[in-house]
Amino acid sequence: MVQSYTIGVLSRESGVNLETIRYYERIGLLAEPPRAINGYRRYDASTIQRLRFIRRGRELGFGIAEIKTLLQLADQPEQPCHEADRLVREHLTAVEARIQDLRALREVLSRLADCRSPSAEHCRLLETLDQRVCGGSSANSDHWNCPVENL
Amino acid sequence: MVQSYTIGVLSRESGVNLETIRYYERIGLLAEPPRAINGYRRYDASTIQRLRFIRRGRELGFGIAEIKTLLQLADQPEQPCHEADRLVREHLTAVEARIQDLRALREVLSRLADCRSPSAEHCRLLETLDQRVCGGSSANSDHWNCPVENL
């Protein structure tokens, strides 16, 4: 008779929400486990590891599809890890791009912050959104888009 | 007879996807426009401005609810802009936090990148996900969680 865990224990041990575990099963990320006579799912210790693997992958920002690939790779220890490395680099590139985006955004926002205008009429944010900020005069506001830089 | 635009023109002029415009109408972000005899929506120029306002707000990362607030603020030019400023600062804080998160993530990923292990067995990424990376020996891998720092 082998050690087995109910889904609640698995959840606590792996740090993955109970409902999320069932969700992973539904989408085929986790295999359907055997059931006890009462219908309860019975997991073994390796599933805890697998779920932790998944959780860490998610924390690193990998998508479900990518994690599926990574799980397959991890299950074939003799293969070289080009594919895993490719995923990491791809992901790293995306993260760096996102950081750049957010930095630009932060610049814009910090220029808009701390506007103490007594009237919303000349609030920096609202003017920016209205695009009135850059024209000066009210004419010709059509083809010249406000420099909320490439975001 | 007043200038009016069909939804397709509005979409091109505002830079907001046509289906998104109808979506904004459904969720009450955009008022229901009058209709032509054939049932087509008829918009005036101010709606183009309004949609651009919305688009820029979205590009700055504001949520729909926040944009709803900002639109109301913009419609009341005599009020001071505390509320707009609060939203900006709140948002700025969130953006900065997100940048920090992503920076930490980038560090972890760049340590994992460029792993040229000939076997997935010792691939840095897979070991990290498996949590084998930090123990050294195979025992005692349970209570000591791998330092994928606070993310």
Place this chain on the structure above:
DNA sequence: CCTGAACCCCGTAGTTGCTACGGAGTCAAC
């Protein structure tokens, strides 16, 4: 007058990755 392209209408479902809800069955302890 007819055809076909380019519009427009509407409702609904799909996306991502979960999370929550409701109603019901099960189990161990007191």
Place this chain on the structure above:
DNA sequence: GTTGACTCCGTAGCAACTACGGGGTTCAGG
């Protein structure tokens, strides 16, 4: 025997769109 904690299942909700399908309209060219 009754509480309380657990489990089951299917479905719906979140954000913010995007896409699809099946239909009606408008207009220019032949």
